[in-house]
Structure formats: C-alpha cells, structure tokens
Amino acid sequence: MPHYYIWTIGCQMNKAESERLGSFFEQRGYQATATAEQADIIVLNSCVVRQSAENRVINKLNALKSLKGLRPGLTLAVTGCLVNSDIEQLKKDFPYVDYFFKPGVLPTEGPQWLEKAERTQALPQHPPPSVYVPIIQGCDNFCSYCIVPYRRGRERSRPVAEITSEVGELVRRGAKEVTLLGQNVDSYGHDLADKPDLADLLSELNAIDGLARIRFLTNHPKDMSTRLINTVACLDKVCELICLAVQSGNNDILKAMRRDYTVEHYRRLIAEIRSKIPGVAISTDVIVGFPSESEQQFQQTFSLLSELRFDTVHVACYSPRPGTIAAKKLEDNIPAVEKRRRLNTIEQLQESIATEINAQLLGKTVEVLVEGKKKGKWQGRTRSDKLVFLSDNDDYLGQLVNIKIEKTSPWSLQGKIELSSPQ
Numbered sequence: 001m002p003h004y005y006i007w008t009i010g011c012q013m014n015k016a017e018s019e020r021l022g023s024f025f026e027q028r029g030y031q032a033t034a035t036a037e038q039a040d041i042i043v044l045n046s047c048v049v050r051q052s053a054e055n056r057v058i059n060k061l062n063a064l065k066s067l068k069g070l071r072p073g074l075t076l077a078v079t080g081c082l083v084n085s086d087i088e089q090l091k092k093d094f095p096y097v098d099y100f101f102k103p104g105v106l107p108t109e110g111p112q113w114l115e116k117a118e119r120t121q122a123l124p125q126h127p128p129p130s131v132y133v134p135i136i137q138g139c140d141n142f143c144s145y146c147i148v149p150y151r152r153g154r155e156r157s158r159p160v161a162e163i164t165s166e167v168g169e170l171v172r173r174g175a176k177e178v179t180l181l182g183q184n185v186d187s188y189g190h191d192l193a194d195k196p197d198l199a200d201l202l203s204e205l206n207a208i209d210g211l212a213r214i215r216f217l218t219n220h221p222k223d224m225s226t227r228l229i230n231t232v233a234c235l236d237k238v239c240e241l242i243c244l245a246v247q248s249g250n251n252d253i254l255k256a257m258r259r260d261y262t263v264e265h266y267r268r269l270i271a272e273i274r275s276k277i278p279g280v281a282i283s284t285d286v287i288v289g290f291p292s293e294s295e296q297q298f299q300q301t302f303s304l305l306s307e308l309r310f311d312t313v314h315v316a317c318y319s320p321r322p323g324t325i326a327a328k329k330l331e332d333n334i335p336a337v338e339k340r341r342r343l344n345t346i347e348q349l350q351e352s353i354a355t356e357i358n359a360q361l362l363g364k365t366v367e368v369l370v371e372g373k374k375k376g377k378w379q380g381r382t383r384s385d386k387l388v389f390l391s392d393n394d395d396y397l398g399q400l401v402n403i404k405i406e407k408t409s410p411w412s413l414q415g416k417i418e419l420s421s422p423q
C-alpha cells in the first residue's frame, strides 16, 4: 500500500486543507505515515505570513532535498501560501520539487494520484468530533502588511447549499462541531448571486440535526454587522466566541496598516458584542513593532488590551513580507530586540488577564466537547473555546460532557465529570 505524509504549518485554513488532502489520498488507497522517510508522496502545506514561518518552510524543503536525492521515486509537492503566481520561478528555486499547486485547490496535472483529482476537496470518512469547514477563500482587503490576498487571491464564497450539504454529511459521518473558516468571514456571500451573508449561513446550519456546535473565524472589525451579532445571540448552536483582530490601539498605525476602522469603532463593537451575547469570549490579534510604531503608540495598544480584557490575545512581531504595500513603502525601523520586548510585555499582560478570567470558572460546571487524548488525559473545549483536561478512564471521545472545574491556569482548565447540568 502506498503511503503519504503531509507537513502543515500556518493557520486553521491550512490545517483544514491538509485534513481534506489526507482524505483525498486515503480514498485513493494511500495510508498516512508518521514520518516523511516512509512516504511515497510528501506534501508540504506552507505558510509565509511571517518570516519565521517562511524560514521553517525553506528549512523543511532543504531537508527533503536530501531525501529526494536518496529516493528519486519519491513524489514531492508543495502547496499553501509559498505558492505564488510565479510557479516557474519556484520550479527554478526548488528544482527537486515535483509539483506546486495553489492553496485551496487540488492540482489538475501530474502523476496518477493527481490526474484523478476532482477540484472539489474530499471529506474525511471518519471526521474528528470538531471539523474545520472553509466557507470563503481569499481576501479583498489588502491590509498593508499582509501577503494573503496576493497568495490566496480575491474572495470566493462557497454557496450556502454546498456548505449545508457538506456539514450535513460530516455530521452523518460523526462530526459534532464545525468551525467555519475564512480570512474574513464577514465578507461571506457578497460575491454570490443572491448575496447571502454569514448570518443566513449560520441559520441554515443551526437547523442541521445532530450538529451540536458552530464556530466561525476570523471576523474583521470594519465588516462585522449588528445583524451577525444578533444572529449569534439567538442561535442555540452558535458558540459564544468571537475572533476579532484589533492589530493596534493607535489610529495612525491602523491607518498605516490599511485596516479601515478606528479604535473608537472597535471599542463600540466590543461593547455591542458583550451586551448582546452573555458570557461571550473574545480573542484578538495584535502586531507590535509595525514601521515607526512609537513607544507611546505601543502603550496605547497595551492600554486598550488592559481595558478590553480579551480571553485570548495572539501577538506577533511585524515582519515585512516582500510584495506587500508596507514592505514596499515603509521602513522596517523598529529593532528586533525592541519588537521582542513589546511582544513580551503584551504576553505578560495577557497572562495575568487570562489567569483572572479563567479563575472565575473554578468550581463551575461547563459543557465540553471531548476531542481526543493528550498525554493520557482527555481534552476538549467549552463553547467559549477554553481548553479543558479530564483524567478519567471511561471513553468520552466525541461526547458532550459536563465537567466541574477544579483547577485553572491562563492556558487551560482541569476538572472531573459532573452529572448535573452546566451552570
């Protein structure tokens, strides 16, 4: 039996696409292997959103070059955001790679395994309890620092009927929760004939029997609508979780980032979300060390995060991505050591905020969807996306269980099965 190995780095969209690529191989008689050395086909699903990610991809490609030298019959393919429009240049740079194909599509040329490919992606035969479902590809926003629109192209939404039928099938095969993915889910549907929006899609999915939970990410503050917030508030299966990247607490930096909203607008949006969705968890993304970001501007970001007290903050140091507006027009003039200091400062702040937020769950009973085992413990997530561990010998995989929280940390919770209803 031939074997495949998929190496994935980057966002949930890449993870979702790798899951489907894996199903695609399995439906064609391939078996997954734990290491690249045992595989007949290796696919690298790449990310170049940050320099560090790109470096890891290049290092991996270099390591695979020797493997390919030892085993010339090995097929090596690369997809993901490394694959830009200039595939001929990539072929020159990495002549030992057999195939490059763009993210979000299966290739239409190649050896036997590719020739049979359909452009629609495969669904897993035995999906995990929680599954990613891409609903919109690409992005039209062109934030000045971001490479995504250049690599994933313009926004393309999948029709409501196609997504609904896919989610129905995933539920029939065992999935309990879906996370709808898009670089900007608030743009969903604007390019379709009857212009449905995310609220319409959520309403359709909420009616699927057997589906327990629906999540979606990522939202854009300039596009998130009151209609969507109201819909989240009233649909029982839609989880109380909003991922809303702020990126900076200073309006001049937001303008240089081409984010198209102000700090004041963002604050109002958070207030509206919290007033309408009780118990909502909110996560955000922040970039520190954007070109010319002064200490005072950084402090405004720090103050905003202290004030809004997010459940989760993903913080990254700015790194110029060749081809983006910021890389072309703005000097990367904040020293790396200063970027790192700002990042550490935000991480310390968030650690203390998350410690306090999670400590409020001590002694409470929460509903958890058990997704798997790690180091001998069951792990799953609450509706608000808190990671929960459970030590118990019974089999809970794929079950919604009530867990009484006995221990909390900034990153996770721990507890035991509770037979009463969640509080």
Ligand code: SF4
Binding pocket: 139, 140, 141, 142, 143, 146, 147, 148, 149, 183, 184, 220
């Ligand atoms: S919204 Fe901005 S940051 Fe997000 S993918 Fe689009 S261009 Fe990139």
